[in-house]
Amino acid sequence: MHILVTGAAGRIGGYLRARLPRPGRTLRLLDVTAPDDVGEHEEAVTASVTDLDAMTEACTGADAVVHLGGISGEAPWDDVLTTNIHGTYVAFEAARRAGVARVVFASSNHAAGFHPALDPVPDDLPTRPDTYYGVSKVTGEALGSLYHDRYSLDVVCLRIGTCSDTPPNARGLATWLSPDDCGRLVEAALTCPSPGFRVVWGVSANTRRVWSLAGAHEIGYRPQDDAERFAADVGDRTADTDGYVGGEFAGAPFDAEI
Ligand code: 15L
Numbered sequence: 001m002h003i004l005v006t007g008a009a010g011r012i013g014g015y016l017r018a019r020l021p022r023p024g025r026t027l028r029l030l031d032v033t034a035p036d037d038v039g040e041h042e043e044a045v046t047a048s049v050t051d052l053d054a055m056t057e058a059c060t061g062a063d064a065v066v067h068l069g070g071i072s073g074e075a076p077w078d079d080v081l082t083t084n085i086h087g088t089y090v091a092f093e094a095a096r097r098a099g100v101a102r103v104v105f106a107s108s109n110h111a112a113g114f115h116p117a118l119d120p121v122p123d124d125l126p127t128r129p130d131t132y133y134g135v136s137k138v139t140g141e142a143l144g145s146l147y148h149d150r151y152s153l154d155v156v157c158l159r160i161g162t163c164s165d166t167p168p169n170a171r172g173l174a175t176w177l178s179p180d181d182c183g184r185l186v187e188a189a190l191t192c193p194s195p196g197f198r199v200v201w202g203v204s205a206n207t208r209r210v211w212s213l214a215g216a217h218e219i220g221y222r223p224q225d226d227a228e229r230f231a232a233d234v235g236d237r238t239a240d241t242d243g244y245v246g247g248e249f250a251g252a253p254f255d256a257e258i
Contacts, residue, residue, distance in 0.1 A: 001022075001024060001025045001026070001063045001064075002025075002026045002028055002061055002062045002063055003020065003025065003026070003027055003028065003062065003063065003064050003065070003066060003190065004028045004030060004045075004058055004059055004062040004064070004065045004066070004100075005017075005020075005027055005028065005029055005030065005065075005066045005068065006030045006031070006049050006055075006065065006066070006067050006068055006069030006091060007030075007031060007049070007067070007068035007069030007070060007106075008027075008029035008030055008031045008035070008068070009029075009031035009032075009033050009035060010031070010068060010069075010072065011072075011163070011164070012068050012106065012160075012163055012182060013029070013031070013068055015163070015179040015182050015183060016066065016068075016182070016183060016186055017029070017039070017042070018179075018183075019179070019180065019182070019183025019184075019186075019187075020183060020186065020187065020190075021039075021041055025041065026041050026042065026043060027039075027041065027042050027043070028042075028043045028044075028045060028058060028062060029042055029043065029044050029045065030044075030045040030046075030047055030049070030055075030058050030069070031046070031069070032046065032047070032048050033046065034046045045058045048087070049067075049069035049070065049083070049087035049088075049090055049091055050082060050083065050086055050087045050090055051090070052090050052093060052094060055090050055091060055094035056093075056094040056097045056098055058094070059094045059095050059097070059098035059100050060098045061098075062095075062098065062100050063100065063101065063102070064100060064101065064102040064103070064104065064190050065091060065094075065095050065100055065102070065103045065104070066103075066104045066106070066186060066190070067088065067091040067103060067104065067105050067106060067140075068106045069083075069087060069091070070083050070084040070087055070088065070106075070136070071083050071084055071133065071136075072133075073131075073133055074131040074132060074133045074249065075132065075133065076132075077132050080132040080133060080135070080136050081136075084133070084136030084137075084139075084140070085135075085136045085139050085140075088105070088136070088139065088140040088143055089143055091103065091105075092143050092144065092146075092147045092153070092155075095147075095153065096147060096151050096153065100153075101153065101154060102153065102154040102155070102156075102190065102195075103144065103147070103153055103154070103155050103156075104155075104156050104158065104186060104189040104190060105140050105141070105144050105155060105156070105157045105158065106158055106160055107137045107140055107141050107157040107158055107159045107160065107199065108133070108134065108137045108159060108160055109159050109160065109161050109175065109201070109211070109245055109246055110129060110130050110131055110133055110134035110137060110246045110249050111127050111128075111129055111134050111137035111138045111141060111159060112125045112126065112127055112128050112129070112134075112159065112245050112246075113128065113129060113130030113131070113134050113244060113245050113246020113247070113249050113250050114128040114129065114130045114134075114244060114245070114246065114250050115128045115244065115245045116243055116244060116245070117174075117210055117242070117243055117244055117245050117247075118210065119210040120210055120211070120212055121201075121210050121211045121212060121245060122212050123199070123200060123201065123212045123214055123215035124199075125245070127141065128245075130244065130245075130246035130249040130250040131246070131249050133249070134246065134249065137159075140157070141157045141199055144157050144197060145197050148196060148197035149197070154194065154195050154196060154197075155195075155196075155197045155198070156189035156192075156195050156198050156200065156219065157197075157198065157199040157200070158185060158186070158189060158200060158201075158202040159199060159200065159201050159202055159211075160177055160182075160202035161174075161175035161176060161177045161201070161202055161203040161204075161211065162175040162176050162177065163176075163177040163178075163179070163182050163202070164176070165179065166230050166233070167227045167230050167234055168234075169234060170234055170235065170242065171242045171247040171248075172227060172230075172234065173206060173207075173208045173227045173228065173230065173231055173234060174203075174206055174208040174209050174210060174211075174227070175203060175206075175209075175211070175247070176203070176204050176206055176225075176227035176230075177202050177203050177204050178204045178223075178224075178225035178227075180224060180225060181203075181204045181205075181221075181223045181224060181225050182202070184221055184222065184223065184224070185202050185216060185221045185223075188216070188219045188220040188221040189219060189221075191220070192219040192220050195219055198215065198218075198219065199215070200215035200216040200218075200219065200221075201213065201215065201216060202216070203223070204223045204224075204225040204226060204227060205223040205224070205225065205226050206225075206226050206227040206228065207226055207227070207228040208227070208228070211245075
């Protein structure tokens, strides 16, 4: 089995390289920079997610695509448009052209970040982006829906929370997705039978979690980690934007030029 991972040089790409290997599985790592080390069950492709020919070639022979590639936070509109919105169209279109059956799309909580973080936040929370970045994730989910309905691709969109080694702040005690749980979630999205089109939250089993895990549970995700063990390190600091799903992303513009 071959899995194409776009954005493989990024943080989540690194987490997955350490956690997705299985006997008989090859990870095809695509990014704009070549990795220093390529493991025995890895292949490297140096290309941009915006290059349809290169992406179609990279998809050829793959059984699934994990599309992580793109800008991972707020950025000027033109950059978001090119790398995230066009790049995600290219990922779906390349998968279709190459006959790849399944795409796992790294969406984000910021696709719905301007909703109040009420308890509980359901799986079917409508989109409500908090940034241009969030708009790109809404667009990616919409493309996934289209490619499922029109071309029968299986598409699992993961509205990922705060995926980092440890929760960086008080909000992260609710929104953290541990590296190991990230591996478990992507593994479930890759291997669950016939998911159709789905959008699920990507979060660990955090004591302070308010986002539903029912949808992710349906595809077989069983989180093992809880951010609560970091509570003493993080402290009780909360920001006034912590009342939004997207936290600080729902606050003032990050940069006057954006
Ligand atoms: C995201 O989507 C970002 O990629 C990441 O950098 C974090 O900001 C995360 O969301 C979050 O909401 O904590």
